[in-house]
Amino acid sequence: MAADKREHILTVAEELFGDNGFDGTSVRDIAQKAGVNLAMISYYFGSKEKLLEALIELRAGYSFGILEELNKDETLSPWDKIDRLVEFYVEKVLNNLRFHSIMYREATNVRSEEIRDRIINIKLRNLEQITKIIQDGQQKKLFREIDIPMTMGSLMGTISSYTQARPYGCQVLALGYDANDEAYRSKLAPRLKAHLKQLLRAHLDIANLGSPSKG
């Protein structure tokens, strides 16, 4: 009973924080939308700040296991792994639009140094796994030398640029301004995947050395 309600509050908070930001959401907003008494939020979480931390704790960090698994999988070629990587991140972000917004907008500003360090460490560990995947491709003479952390930024940044600037994204995708999550997701996901695979293939392929024919 208690666990259900606790999680329900977190789900509602995720939606509101994602849409209106942490400072743009009041505890009363959350209580009303969740249909619980105002005092229950302090009762369960202690404070608004700790509610955010509980939310991050609940949602963050599950990607590491999957990346580690992908890294260790010896049945997949490095090229296959890059494709899987793209699919994994596009799906992950697009299926957690609100939470991703929170992480992107507020996580760095979270007052708790503990949470902030946790987020940085998660990102660094993910980067580590991806570094291994790419280095494996380089050792097998498939991938060329690239700036791996910047490439990781291109992967995540491309996705984020369309999840954060949604009204613009709707225009580009020829969707109505008020397209719902599902409509946006189903139009954006294949487009992002195709682009990112093409982009990373060209970027990584060892055949693509030397500068282009200057014309």
Place this chain on the structure above:
Amino acid sequence: MAADKREHILTVAEELFGDNGFDGTSVRDIAQKAGVNLAMISYYFGSKEKLLEALIELRAGYSFGILEELNKDETLSPWDKIDRLVEFYVEKVLNNLRFHSIMYREATNVRSEEIRDRIINIKLRNLEQITKIIQDGQQKKLFREIDIPMTMGSLMGTISSYTQARPYGCQVLALGYDANDEAYRSKLAPRLKAHLKQLLRAHLDIANLGSPSKG
């Protein structure tokens, strides 16, 4: 006198909005840091919301002229234009870190539909100019077929991923956690430029057709 003080308030507001968000900044914060009386903000701008709109009005939209100029320049090859594009955007964003944060975090949530539409239109017009540059390269058989809006997302998103997640960026760049703006900028700018030029060259080059040697 009045114009000076008005602009000074806007500059201070930009800094605070950029660091703490719109909802995370009070008009009293702005007044205190700007050294002006609280009532002056209503006096000059009418409201906090209109102050944000005045800030966006002041800073946004100057990039269009530069892109148009770049587009029309016939002394530069399409490849040169791509390099210029990268340099332009990296410099522009890194020299306006706070304002870029505001645009990225809050602009889509601005209550004023007018401002929101203005921002979308600016982005669409910029996209139009860049589309022309790339199509020119395609007609000259230098560039291959790509998804231009998604590529634009990769360009802007890569930069944003390192301006928005700064503590993580400091780690990647081997900077202290508390690196100041200038230190961050001077380490990040050349790294971003080099990566994005390499990335876009590989992505655009017509020589890079076909899928990589699956291994």
Place this chain on the structure above:
DNA sequence: CACAAAATTAAACAAACGTTTGAATTAAAC
């Protein structure tokens, strides 16, 4: 200097904020 307009101020406003209280209700344990 005199006068009107603009700029600045301290103080106050009502509303919204996060949080706490203490009593009332429900659930669990024996």
Place this chain on the structure above:
DNA sequence: GTTTAATTCAAACGTTTGTTTAATTTTGTG
């Protein structure tokens, strides 16, 4: 069935919020 603990509630707490007021000072003009 009684007792104890966990949960829920309306109400209130003290701050902080954005904005306005009305008086005062400064500035520009004839």
